[in-house]
Amino acid sequence: MKSLEEIKKIREEKRKELDLRVNLKADTHEKHILVCRGTGCTSSKSEDIINNFKKLIKEKNIPNVRVIQTGCFGLCAKGPIVIIRPEDTFYAMVTPGDCEEIVNTHLIEGKTVDRLLCKDIDGTQVKRLDDLGFYKKQERIALKNCGKIDPENIDEYIAFDGYLALEKVLFSMSQDEVIEEITKSGLRGRGGAGFPTGKKWAFTKMAEGDQKYVVCNADEGDPGAFMDRSILEGDPHSVIEAMMIAGYAIGADQGYIYVRAEYPIAVQRFGKAIEQAREYGILGKNIWGTDFSFDLNIRLGAGAFVCGEETALLESIEGRAGRPRLKPPFPANVGLWQKPTLINNVETYANITKIILNGADWYAGIGTEKSKGTKVFALGGNVVNTGLVEVPMGTTLREIVYDIGGGIPNGRDFKAAQTGGPSRRMYTKRILGCSNRL
């Protein structure tokens, strides 16, 4: 159990300690070796890389070096990725066997291992991740912490303004003010239908009922998609915090996250995050001495695409086959166990804390007239840079495929692209440059 004062202290101290994660000129003798433990890099042995680094550092007795696991950096095609901070050197396609050379050359001699640097699309050698064309047109809001913090360490989340939005909401905003802020931001649901999030929150708050629920849809069943998965794996606390804010806004004290069992790393990390939040007294009764209580539980899916649909998902949480219910009534009025229920997607939640902290106007300033903010895409298929990208709404398909994706391998011609999973259409070359059709 930690008091609000103690959390503030952790934030301050840890932020100083982790300055080297974001500041190239950080005043420190320490070095942090960040190793990607996203699903892609993990399946190409990044766990062994971490163990090798730890072993070598111990054997060679190198002081002030820490090895840290992070979530997905985005450029999965070049994984496993290792980044050394504060200098921000970016090593691509590292194998467990490369660790020794990195330790000897980089850490001991202080030189870069040129062999493991990445080449950009135009052939130039790139030393920093941010210098890659891949990142230049991206804007990371939902993925802000992915690849920056250790997702299994709540202190690192707290260091980068974690649970600050919750504090702001609990101590200085009314329920209606929170909903108003989200409405003003123009955020729309990222689960597919694009329903205005603020409106949904308002409906659920207005619904009558003594018990209400907050649900997070992490069933992400579209083949090839791994946006929600990467957020849960790379920054689970941001979803917990946002669900708590939603709970406060609509008057719910219990949340459920429905995750597919096929996402074992996400389930494990999210479970650990819940435990840590409970331990710190962030989840629980009368949080920080306020009237607000909230707890959160995981429910596992069992492999049924249709359970991503919100009413089927509710059926599944209640322990039945996931057959969609008739709508209306909508879950906002009659949801989980017939109680008013707010359901949002993982990525929708991942935007909430940033909107609360930076203001609705800031968020509404990004994107297009009707679609605000950013969208995360899992980029796959015949493009050079497959991986996870986040771009402002209104970015054209051409920019995503060519400027970020690096175009088609071997300089071949573009034929077609599909956005938004199997239920969406194919886009051909003809409309590659139109932003309003995406």
Next chain:
Amino acid sequence: MEEVKCENCKKDEELEKILLQYKQDKDNLIQILNEVQEHYGYIPTPAQMRIAEYLGITLAEVYGVITFYSRFTLKPKGKYNIAVCLGTACYVKGSEKILERVKERLKIDAGETTPDRKIFHRGNKMYRGLRTSTSIYNKRRSLRKSNCTKS
């Protein structure tokens, strides 16, 4: 296919241990089935009956949920799981022939497991992600490859 002996008929305590973690509330059915599936590799009939009894629901309800979700199986899964993509793109590239070959070599149909419990034929799923997020499906893909080339 030779019937694989249901191990939990003897070790019923294992099932009880799983059950005891959950309240006798039918909301917990899927959570329990997930654990039973994980533990035994499938959901044996006696276990189904015991779960139904424990939660106070009918066997039909338990069976209905098991057959709805693809993660649950009524027969044991194997050490390796194999699936052949019959999505449009793979189909035009001849995946049906691969499927025939898999069936012929392993002498099992979709949803069955080889007698040595090594290979489980998951059925013909559509893996549109296969070519896309290479690393994510790496494991599955290399497995597919090796199984197909061997056969």
